[in-house]
Amino acid sequence: MEQNELTPVRxxxxxxxxxxGLGAALGAMFAWPVLRYLSPRSGGGADSQARVTRDKVPVGGAFLLEFRGRPAVLLQPKAGDFVALSAVCTHLGCIVKWQKDKGEFLCPCHGGRFSNTGEVLGGPPPKPLESFKVALEGDEIVIG
Ligand code: FES
Structure with missing residues (x-):
């Protein structure tokens, strides 16, 4: 028998x-999306700010944006009066929708309702929407 021949043991x-190796590759393939989902997004630090020009937020309307890596909404309930809120429902994390005709938010998942300042009006949400500091700088609204 030659030295280079493959024996059953080899x-x-x-x-x-x-x-x-195949098992390790498959494990990594399935673990990667889970790890990406669980890790915080970059640029979402607690001290980060967002800027929106005033003309994007109509009186009585809402402007959706991403703030600190999560959905947020900017409202102008009265002319020159701006409110920034998280758009993530405090019940189970669905994204709330602005109901312009009613002047309130509705969560499509379980019917939670929030006022234009984020207070709970009805449904299962246990606490108000998170609110963010708003400042005006010239033609811009600075959130955070
Ligand atoms: S997730 Fe919004 S009411 Fe349940």
Whole structure:
């Protein structure tokens, strides 16, 4: 028998190594999306700010944006009066929708309702929407 010939024992070892490598590759393939989902987004630090020009927020209307890596909404209930709120429902995390005709938010998941200042008006949400500091700088609204 020649030295380079694969014996059954060496063949089994090679197949075990290949199956182990394949298993590790498949494990990494499934773990990567889970780890990406669980890790915080970059640029979402607690001290970050967002800027929106005033003309994007109509009186009585809402402007959706991403703030600190999460959905947020900017309102102008009265002319020159701006409110910034998280758009994430405090019940189970669905994204609330602005109902311009009613002047309130509705959560499409379980019917939670919030006022234009984020206070709970009805439904299962246990606490108000998170609110953010708003400042005016010239033609811009600065959130955060
Ligand atoms: S997630 Fe909004 S009411 Fe349940």
């Amino acid at each position: 063949r089994r070892g090679f197949l075990g190594l290949m199956l182990g």
